[in-house]
Amino acid sequence: MSSVPRPLPGTETLLAPSPSAILRTRIFGHGGIVIGGSVVLGVLLLALAAPLIAPYDPYVQDISQRMIPPIWAPKGSWLHLLGTDKLGRDYLSRLVYGARISLFIGAFASALSGLIGCALGVTAGYFGGRIDAAITYLVTIRLSLPVVLVALAVVALSGSSLEIVVIVLGLLLWDRYAVVSRAATRQLRHAEYIVAAQAVGASTLRVLLSEMLPNILNPLIVVATLEMAHAILLEAALSFLGLGVQPPLPSWGLMIAEGKEYMFFSPWVITIPGIALFTLVLGINLLGDGVRDLTAPENRN
Amino acid sequence: MIAFLLRRLGLALAVAFTVSIFAFALVRLSGDLATTIAGPEATSAQIEQIRIEYGLDRPLWQQFDDWLWHAARFDFGRSFFFREQVANLIAGRLPVTLTLGGLALAFALALALPLGIVAAIRPNSWIDRLALVLSVAGQAMPTFWFGLVLMLVFGVRLRWLPVSGTGTWRHFVLPAVALGYYATPAIMRLTRTGMLDVLGSDYIRTARAKGLRWHTVLLKHALRNAMVPVVALVAVQLGFMLGGSIVIEAVFAMHGLGYLAWESIQRNDFPVVQAIVLILAVFYIGLIFLADLLNAWLDPRLRTP
């Protein structure tokens, strides 16, 4: 996928570095992208290879082996590198499997809200007029609803499970997608290639999908990262309030919530998943910021 | 200007109306009201009687109409759990949430505005970088986690501030910091970009060229113009904070609106939840309406969109 802004290769001198080389230098010269990218990639690998990495089954409990501190603590044990939780489950294994759940929530909630938000935003931006007004109105309504409260209420009514949490978050977080895709679509509505496509008789859907969407993808990728981070944090908050992912699933948010009881005397129980969550969200945000800097050079100082 | 006002007001009312439909639906979805009101040991005859008494046998739109008119007069019916009117419950909790939201916003502004301005005046300086680190870190931390850490450090270890409750202004410091910090990055970034844009613009250069003093230029011209988008954002953020205070209120055991909502959700007490959703939404709608007015006043160009 090309992320380079429009100047076409032909207009440059032959001696100049190729666009992909420029991109490469940009990417690797950009601290945020490198750090963010490797964090996200690392967590992704961790999640994918969970069965290989995790030393134990994350669900198997042994309550005679509970609350063993991690290896660096005085009473740590090599059997459990990050110790065990309140039910004697291996904390490292739960953390590794938890990566799957947190990533799953982030990715799917963000994708679902992206689908909704982009559909609305592009429609509004492309057609304008009353459709635009109606969709703007929808966005205002969505923004006026307090997210955490509505999510809690809906989850409470429909029963909390991983799928429900993802769907509820997906249904709530589309506003930024809509706003951004609407603005981007409006800018491009009269662009040459859109007009050209319309002129050769392409259907509206086709114009939107094959001409419009690819060209507004960059800002949307940035939004996608933001919303992914947002969804992960929100799930943590929901779990903290007892209405997120339900035990025994090890989401990182739930692990913090469960560890809260021990935070005064065994702070690592809440520190470890807290740091994991912080790192992942930070990585996603850095990646998003980096993509924005790369693709929208006018925003750089 | 009047037309602009009316248009905005109309939009605000329309949004509020739609939200009220949503809030109404929330309670209807929570189960059969007559059964809940009648209590677990009621016979089906008693339930039917209550259904008629409360008008729950009428068509939904009539019930909605009825409910809406009551809600408009702050009559939200009775709590299923407490033997009390929902409006009374909420009146007791609202000041806590408003104070918390206000203080959190004050904290966010006190941190974000100076940092954002300085970061814009001296891009790439250490302050700019510090601002960047703060904003990136702020967005990556779950609020409840940050709240717990603040409680642990300043409440339990250092004992500078009380741990929970709402007794004095000191009780509000930690929660306001935890809540406000999350809003800081957005305000700071917008202040910074706004200032950068304005500072790079022609009229600032002209003003400087005319030999006006730097801080006059900065405060009188640059800041005023850079603030236009920030005002809108601040209103939005305050709305979010009131809605998002639920987590912080839970951490610090503050008996505010969000906390009441959370408890009520767990108790299946949906008349309370419904009222709180509606009130928070109306607050938000009111805030963006105010922001629109403020913006129009700050930047006359916006009056004719």
Added chain:
Amino acid sequence: MHLGTRIGRLTIGALFAGGLLYAPTSFAGKSNDTLVYASDSEPESVSPYHNDVREGVTLARLAWDTLIYRDPRTGEYRPMLATAWKWLDPLTLDVELRQGVGFQNGDKFSADDVVFTFNYVVNPESKVVTKQNVDWIKSAEKRGDYEVRIHLKTPFPAALEYLAGPTPIYPKAYFQKVGGVDGYSRAPIGTGPYKIVSVALGKGVKLERNANYFKDSPRGQPSIGKLEFRVIPDHETQVAELMTGGIDWIWRVPPDQADALKANPKLTVVAGETMRVGYLAFDNEGRADAKSPFKEKRVREAISYAIDRQAMVQNLVKGSSHVMDAFCFPSQFGCQPDAVRKYSYDPAKAKALLAEAGYKDGFDAEIYAYREREYAEAMIGYLRAVGIRAKLNFLKYSALREAQRAGKVPLGFLTWASFSVNDASAMVGVFFKGGDDDFTHDKQIIDWLNAADSSTDPVERKANYAKALGKIAEEAYALPLFSYSSYYAFTSDLQFTPDADEVPRFDLAHWK
């Protein structure tokens, strides 16, 4: 005007408003004679008959008196609002009342109040929540200014025990003046050693010593000047407040925290035995789902074998808790743990039983719980090991009770503390005698329990309880898990003794 200054003024204004709204309040502790105690849940109404949570019982014992007093330490019945009582026959109890006792608003206590209270609470219109505590009463009748006759529906030998516990006396005149229970629960009045001075719904209750508490009360005179009950749902916040002196007293401290708090020299941590019994309730009748696996005896047996209650007691519940075999608390009259079938931890047997019942690959289930999330999670872990994939639904007690009565709870982790009544009827009777909370409706058990509760012959009572408890265990209608021990942690300035009935008696506490 500069926008900067405008915003600045707004900011200062907001700060100022915040400061004004919240005038400083005093801190907890001995220095200002205020004992602040915290708990995690709140009564939906302060009126003792209109809530069934411990926090409500605690308040009921502080602000109200009952006819009879059972000394929590010796178990002996002593006169309180009643000075003497006599059974005319198994259905009629005559009570003589104490003279010269006043309610906290100055009204005199008399037979009218007793008659009013009992007739009020047995009236279905009153919608009392604690029906099981009063449904043995048929009516009360005034025989003189200080004489009352109580009529029973059926012979009920445990009557005195109930009159010494969950049956506080309301002031007739005041109750009617404030317009019934709604007004009353906002500003309740009793005869007890503490007067409720303010009720903030869901937040807490403030009490003050009743300076005019009657001299001859078997409870003596209260010592601490002011009490404040604060609702703090979060245990960690409670612990943090306790460690920093914001509150003076907490209970139900999780064992791990209790162990850690012991190291703090400013705090006293004591473990108290309680009458609370944890149990698993099965949807025996398939009300949540007609094809519910819990209708099948072998499934219930399997679950009973699958959970290692001994390990839970040793590692999670700790303290003085024990594994329970019968559906009652051992100290209760009629409770005979040795007379019932016992289930030891045997996951292999559990799997075999499940396979026999047609659930070779296990099944999915939902477990509902309202306290001790980690106990519920431990049980989920054990169930998982035999193939039952349970998902946790964690609710507030009131919501869970409602869900259960509405037949929506296939599997529930519940607890019962029998309102501290030392008679098996207070536990097994509530859940198996055909009442609101009987979700089994086993005809035989209902008959046995009726026979047990209405007989005046202790031997016959015991024999009938043994049969009922035996069948509950045999059919695995419910799985009794363990008794609870409660850890109390409080400031070392306080002299406080926990009682087995899990009612904190702050009227008996004093500063050191």
